[in-house]
Amino acid sequence: MLWNFEDGLDNNVNHRTLHLQLDGLKGSYKGFTYRIDRNHSNPHGVWEKIGKPFPLSQDQIETLRKADYLAIDETNLEACGHFEHAFEMPMHSVVLLLLVKEDESEELAIKKAILEKGVLGKDQVFLVWTYSKRADFMGYNLYRDGLKLNDTLLTSACFIDSNIETGRNHSYSIEAVYAYGSKRFKEYELGAKNN
Incomplete structure (x- = not known):
């Protein structure tokens, strides 16, 4: 440091x-x-x-x-x-x-996605996923319906998506970025429709 x-x-x-x-x-x-x-x-x-x-x-x-x-x-x-x-x-x-050094592979998964009322009463989705334990871990990219949500790599295992479309389901996936490349993990379908 x-x-x-x-x-x-x-x-x-x-x-x-x-x-x-x-x-x-x-x-x-x-x-x-x-x-x-x-x-x-x-x-x-x-x-x-x-x-x-x-x-x-x-x-x-x-x-x-x-x-x-x-x-x-x-x-x-x-x-x-x-x-x-x-x-x-x-x-x-x-x-x-x-x-x-390059480390072993791992499986990450989104553990929960909660639809809730956020700031200013607007719908938002709170996402939590498994945190990477690899030594060469750099951060995450998060995707909603196939589109990347973050501009810079995320370094925590949670995210608040406050820019969702009301009245439709959304699919989320996470990509872990390592010093030796990246790996995209399976999608998580948000079960409840937002109204």
């Missing part, structure tokens, strides 16, 4: 480049990073950029939810015995680097 933080300093000062070098790695690895800073994984920063609205509209809620997940840099980092990389670190930032 790398961080650039100094108490009392503004976000716009002390941008740093941190150089990381690791030697003695046994085997081949792929690497990826999770990032939190002013522009990544920061719903509060997004809320400030859109003018700190209150109450929030449905579109603003969706915008904040998209910023609420850990940002993953999918740049292809590789290591075999030796690893070296430079990380651009703005003030008040954290980067988690994961170097992983």
Whole structure:
């Protein structure tokens, strides 16, 4: 884990480049990073950029939810015995680097999908699925009726779909993305029609 933080300093000062070098790695690895800073994984920063609205509209809620997940840099980092990389670190930032070997396959499934009334009384679907335990796990893509719902990889095993069509059934599927590729899992049909 790398961080650039100094108490009392503004976000716009002390941008740093941190150089990381690791030697003695046994085997081949792929690497990826999770990032939190002013522009990544920061719903509060997004809320400030859109003018700190209150109450929030449905579109603003969706915008904040998209910023609420850990940002993953999918740049292809590789290591075999030796690893070296430079990380651009703005003030008040954290980067988690994961170097992983390919792991065994696994079966994930959506455990439940609940139709409920959400914010502003609008129908929404709350989805929960099995969390991946693979070392090379990067995140999830979620699909409704064959269309991808998320812009960035999801890193939690739940999602609220608040943009559903009233009066029809929906089918959901999940794709787990690993450093060594991705795997799509079977679809989950939402049993109850929303009215």
